[in-house]
Amino acid sequence: MAEAKQRLHQPVFRATVIRAYGMRCAVCALGHGELLDAAHIVPDSHEAGIASVRNGLALCKIHHAAFDTHILGITPDLVVEIRQDLLAEIDGSMLQHGLKERHGEMLMVPPGLRNEQPDRKLLEMTYQRFLSAG
Numbered sequence: 541m542a543e544a545k546q547r548l549h550q551p552v553f554r555a556t557v558i559r560a561y562g563m564r565c566a567v568c569a570l571g572h573g574e575l576l577d578a579a580h581i582v583p584d585s586h587e588a589g590i591a592s593v594r595n596g597l598a599l600c601k602i603h604h605a606a607f608d609t610h611i612l613g614i615t616p617d618l619v620v621e622i623r624q625d626l627l628a629e630i631d632g633s634m635l636q637h638g639l640k641e642r643h644g645e646m647l648m649v650p651p652g653l654r655n656e657q658p659d660r661k662l663l664e665m666t667y668q669r670f671l672s673a674g
């Protein structure tokens with residue numbers, strides 16, 4: 541039952557979130573729809589993980605995976621943080637430009653409308669998980 545409801549809402553959730561961010565990744569501003577996902581701030585498996593634009597972020601595939609695995613965190617003030625061990629690592633340009641250089645920076649693309657801003661409480665919940673994962 542819950543699963544059927546969730547599927548029904550996914551395309552609407554995706555369209556709403558991607559539009560709210562002007563079809564760009566919130567972290568790096570990549571603007572190719574094929575490479576963008578509507579990420580849940582709190583996973584939809586969680587009770588608080590509602591399919592609302594306020595629980596969503598438009599993220600490119602790499603930043604979505606990094607966010608879901610707690611390699612990348614976003615503070616309630618919309619500042620990007622990268623897990624400490626990755627910051628110490630030296631590797632190619634994806635690590636350098638795609639992840640390490642975003643550390644301590646604001647989201648490049650915040651949503652334009654105030655009522656579509658990510659919910660601070662939901663960001664806080666996931667940010668705490670990022671901190672405990674690091």
Ligand SMILES: [Zn+2]
Binds near residue numbers: 565566567568570600
């Ligand atoms: Zn990105």
